[in-house]
Amino acid sequence: MFKVIKREGRARRGQFSCAHGGVVETPVFMNVGTQGAIKGAVSAHDLKDLKCQIELSNTYHLHLRPGDSVVKALGGLHRMMDWDGPILTDSGGFQVFSLSGLRKITEEGVTFASHIDGRRIFMGPEESMQIQSNLGSDIAMAFDECVENPAPYGYVKQSCERTVRWLQRCKEEHDRLNALPDCLNPGQMLFGINQGGTYEDLRVWSMQESAKIDCDGYGIGGLAVGEETEVMYRILDVTLPYAPEDKPRYLMGVGTPSNIIESVWRGVDFFDCVMPARNARHGKLFTWQGSLNIKNEKYKLDGRPIDEGCGCPTCRSFSRAYLRHLFKAEEMLAMRLAVMHNLWFYNTLMERIRAALDEGVYEDFRNAYSRKLEEKI
């Protein structure tokens, strides 16, 4: 269930709910735990302390390890991770892009050579739906092909047409599985995915066709995969007007704080990105003055918290100098503390975006922070 409660231009302030957790306030950033854990030794319990509203995991990775049947036997992903909030599972469509050297695509689906041991894994729309059903997530993503940018028009056209055909198959299989008596999460929703690369006509076509298939929300995929940022914004500008007004729009895999601010402005409701966690593991931390690299020598004797005024578990107790030391000494606590800070930052960013929308001052917020958060301090 989703409803828009306030608007400012194309930006939307909304509320969403699904089978787990209470009301999700949107715009929302989903915290990525690909294999059922947030990389950097952060658990689902920690997510509660980091103001996370939705957790995201991955179909391909959990199918390989520990196996979706194992997850189902353990009571589902929620039970396994001990996370009682909403979970969105990505379909494996991104792996068609990220593991492009290890797969072959046909109309039926995609055959992967497992990145772990090379064995053949076939995944098509039906398989992806079955796996996500076994995982028991609250939102299943349609199985799509995420195409790199730039790509030839002809290829993108046939690919996004196939992705729409796959969406139809996903929808049918999803409805069938949800109706089965032993279904782990009969309330599981399905989001379709818009593709079309950097081609406006394909994007619009893909959106229109996907909208004809009744989904609970729509992902915008295939962005931030090689194209210029301005191209991504242009695609959002031309595509989102064709997305159903009463359904959430999810910009998949995006992005930087600035990307998020700009995309909310253009009408996006859901986001997810590995950036806060990955960058944290590599020492790049976000602050309201811009980002910093905690490993830099200048923080050697810096007794201040990462971000003055930040209320995250890390900043409440530890100094930049200590964190720098932990990174230099390769203590795993470094990653944990850094990841917690960055996830808190992203979740707080969304909180402030929502507050600005509530107060009708989002344009001011955008002007104040969109550029600033891209700076390095």
Added chain:
RNA sequence: GGGAGCGUUCCCGAGUGGCCAAAGGGGGCAGACUGUAAAUCUGUUGUCGACGACUUCGGUGGUUCGAAUCCACCCGCUCCCA
């Protein structure tokens, strides 16, 4: 006392006459990272007035057109036998 080695740029360590400012690793410094094959990857790491010049391979002095590489002595260290 006798014998055998070793000393290289921040560290370890290759290099035994020119292609050597000197491999490789570590450490240092910096950068990248966007639905996670990422605790990963990349650049850089003698000095300078820098498409060139200068100083450097324990020290000093030689041999040579040319030396980290060969010779002599000195200093320091290691191992073996007594």
